[in-house]
Amino acid sequence: MKKVYFDNNATTPLYDELKLNLLEWLDLWGNPSSVHWAGQSIKGRIRDARQALAKFLNVSPLEIIFTSGGSESNSTVIRTILEIIEGSDSQFAKTNKNEFITTTVEHPSLKKAFEMLEARGFKVHRIGFSSQGEFDLSAFEKVLSDKTALISVMFVNNETGLILPLKEIVEKAKKFGALVHSDSVQAFGKIKIDLQDLGVDFASFSGHKFYAMKGTGVLFAKKSVPLSPLVFGGGQERSRRGGTENSLGILSMGFMAEKMSDDSFFQDKNKHVKNLRDYFEQRIQTEIEQVQINHESMDRVSGTSSVVLKDVEGEALLMALDVKGFAVSTGSACSSGSSQPSASLQAFGLSPEQARSTLRVSFGWYNTIKEIDSFLNELKVVTARLRKLAGPREVFLSSEINNREGISEL
Numbered sequence: 001m002k003k004v005y006f007d008n009n010a011t012t013p014l015y016d017e018l019k020l021n022l023l024e025w026l027d028l029w030g031n032p033s034s035v036h037w038a039g040q041s042i043k044g045r046i047r048d049a050r051q052a053l054a055k056f057l058n059v060s061p062l063e064i065i066f067t068s069g070g071s072e073s074n075s076t077v078i079r080t081i082l083e084i085i086e087g088s089d090s091q092f093a094k095t096n097k098n099e100f101i102t103t104t105v106e107h108p109s110l111k112k113a114f115e116m117l118e119a120r121g122f123k124v125h126r127i128g129f130s131s132q133g134e135f136d137l138s139a140f141e142k143v144l145s146d147k148t149a150l151i152s153v154m155f156v157n158n159e160t161g162l163i164l165p166l167k168e169i170v171e172k173a174k175k176f177g178a179l180v181h182s183d184s185v186q187a188f189g190k191i192k193i194d195l196q197d198l199g200v201d202f203a204s205f206s207g208h209k210f211y212a213m214k215g216t217g218v219l220f221a222k223k224s225v226p227l228s229p230l231v232f233g234g235g236q237e238r239s240r241r242g243g244t245e246n247s248l249g250i251l252s253m254g255f256m257a258e259k260m261s262d263d264s265f266f267q268d269k270n271k272h273v274k275n276l277r278d279y280f281e282q283r284i285q286t287e288i289e290q291v292q293i294n295h296e297s298m299d300r301v302s303g304t305s306s307v308v309l310k311d312v313e314g315e316a317l318l319m320a321l322d323v324k325g326f327a328v329s330t331g332s333a334c335s336s337g338s339s340q341p342s343a344s345l346q347a348f349g350l351s352p353e354q355a356r357s358t359l360r361v362s363f364g365w366y367n368t369i370k371e372i373d374s375f376l377n378e379l380k381v382v383t384a385r386l387r388k389l390a391g392p393r394e395v396f397l398s399s400e401i402n403n404r405e406g407i408s409e410l
């Protein structure tokens, strides 16, 4: 059976050309902090990777901190702000800046961090969206004040591909002296990111979302803002992130940034992915009844298609497609044996039923039109079957789900 991977928002495969370098990189096993030849042989390569990432994001290499991924980058920002607020002689303490603004659709690494802040007594404002997917700028302006310490908004939503008006948000925030962080994990490689132009103070990225390795990420922190380490250690990353560097992971991210800095490469890859998405959406809308594409008319990244298939249980659909070799994702996160409709999709105005019936197809560089053709053939059959078998489906679903614990929002 041919396996087809349409879940590139969850993670991407390694880039082919990158794989060819892995054997050579494995020989760079020295500790970059060592002054002898073994350490120095990798140290320079890490510096090059940092430069490549800084150039791609249009910032200084000194503003790039290597982390273990998006979740760590996000957590480091929250910890930093907490330290600033709680530090008694800090500028924030003097100006009484102790409120936070975020959105209703952030990744769990931020969602949970904000819940922690609330539990500690801080005011957190969560801004929502219209049913079409427009960020509620007027609600944002209402809560924005001199008391705002940090605003954290994702750049691109992982479920629908929606692009948030980050630059506008930053412009408004700066009038009140608030710091701005953006979880830009789903933006890297999909849209051009010029961090200087955007004006954010912090931004998070994750290697495994842009064809690099897992367990490696980037935190951008503006030179002018303080940063408190989340991981204490031996002075690595200019004492902003302790622990011996994940050299291979860092090299893989630098490699991808170098590749994507070539404009024609970047455009070609994104054009390919957009063609796939447009082809899929055009066909699904004409060939399957009662489908709705989330955020279809909004500004969104080219490879994500979030589709509501009315009266189709998403988890059952996912499993039926998996059996046939198709890897996709749904609008419900399943954990501890129960299927919960995605909170983010509901925050975008979908009913729990619509969220449960949502299929997320995220295309990547290695997908082809032929794969979409065979996927649609299967999707038509499974959709018809599940719509017909509305009753017995529930029984099948709960027993299957109990065997699939620990799936989280990606």
Ligand SMILES: Cc1ncc(COP(=O)(O)O)c(C=O)c1O
Residues within 6 Å of the ligand: 009, 010, 068, 069, 070, 071, 072, 107, 109, 154, 157, 158, 183, 185, 186, 205, 206, 207, 208, 216, 217, 409, 410
């Ligand atoms: C928007 C967003 N932020 C953060 C993360 C977490 O990144 P990582 O898996 O590198 O911790 C993800 C990954 O699913 C994501 O989609």
